[in-house]
Amino acid sequence: MSRTWGTAIMTTMALVGVASAARAEVLAIEGMTPAGSPEFVDIQSIAIERFGGSEGRALAFALEDRLSAVTIFGQDYFDIIGGRAAVPSDASLSGHVTAGIEEYETTAKRRRCVERDDKDKCVTRKSIRVDCLRRIIDYRAQVRVTRYSDGRSIYSESFPESHEQTICFGDDEDFASSESVIRTMVAATASAVRDDLAPRQYRRDIRILESRKGMTKVESNFFKAAIRMTKSDAAEACRMWDEAAASGQVHISLTFNRGLCAEQRGDLEAALDLYEEADRIAPGKSEVTGSLQRVSDHRRALDEWELRQTGTA
Known part of the structure; x- marks a missing residue:
């Protein structure tokens, strides 16, 4: 090891001090995930058309709100056209949503007081079978997007979900509001469709090794x-990590952290090279494979964004 490298180490140690890290440290990473469906790179405007079923109207409103709010690099991603507007659009969004509620009597084991003293204080509890009422909310949503230029369906997904709750005699709880449960299901569907149709920017704290x-x-x-x-x-x-690597040091933590540094400054090619090197040092390490996927997704999202901006999709 060179005298210069050793001197740099001692100088840095003096500057930083000897306080121990109380928690795992992180680097803040900004990036973008691509849309779940690649068919929407060239779709600029979407008309919200008829949504049938008992909850169709609610999902149509939720989708209109979610998709209208999508912005990438400060720009609106879609022009969302609601109702029966005569304005032409690139595609139409439609679907069908139902939520059925079924209740039936059943029994279940619960711990209950079976003996009380003269002051009415419970002295014995046992697990016994009691009468109950079970409620099942069965939710089904079907969402479809049709492209106007050729009439082809470019997106079709089903979103089934079920919520089950059992309340027994003597329980200290009530059924959750069915309206609030269904609203949550509708919101979850709208979020899933939003992520399928459009990319999402993020800022994440990623733990260093x-x-x-x-x-x-x-x-x-x-x-x-x-x-x-x-x-x-x-x-x-x-x-400092770059300096360590320049001195000839090779280590999985050093290589991975340098990859995070490259990713943080937006140099995705360098980040990918470093993560691939880290994967060769420690094959299959979850932090490394996750970072490889993250950078790959970010690159694809940027490529798709550039295609959308240039109109060459």
């Missing part, structure tokens, strides 16, 4: 100093 197993004492101390630095100056922590 902190294991120093296999490092020399000097390497370990310098690496630990960089970990502490992430609390106040992530760029300096990244510089």
Whole structure:
């Protein structure tokens, strides 16, 4: 190890101090996930058409709100046309939604008081079978998008869901409001459709790798100093890890963290190279495979966004 490298380590340790990390450190990563369906890269406007069924109207309103609110890099992603507007659109969104409620009597075992003292205080509890009422809310939604240019269905998904609750004699609870349960199901469907039709930007805190197993004492101390630095100056922590790598140090934690640094600054090609190197060092490590997928998804989302902007999809 060179004298310059050793001096840099000692200087950095003096600057950072010896306070121990109380929790796992993170780097904030900004990115974008692609739409679940690739068919919508060239769909700019969508007309909300008829939604049948008992909850069709509610889902139509929820979808209109969700899709109208989609923005990517500050730009509206869709032009959503509600009602029976005469304005032409690229595609139409329609569907059918029902929610049935069924109740029936049943029995179940519950712990109940079977003996009380003279002050009416329970002294014996047992598990006994009691009368109950079971309620099942069966929700079914079907959503379809048809492209006007060729009349082809470019999206068709079903969203089945069931909510079951049993209330027994003597329970200290009531049935959840069926209206609120169905509203939650409708909202979940609207969110799922939104993610299928449009990309989503995000900001996530991703944990760095902190294991120093296999490092020399000097390497370990310098690496630990960089970990502490992430609390106040992530760029300096990244510089320190690059410095360690430039000295010839090879370690899964170092390589992975450098990948996070590259991803954080938006250099996705460098991030991918580093994550692939980390995967060669420690094949199948979940943090690495997850980061490889995240960067791959981000690149695909950016490619699709560029196609949408240039109109060459």
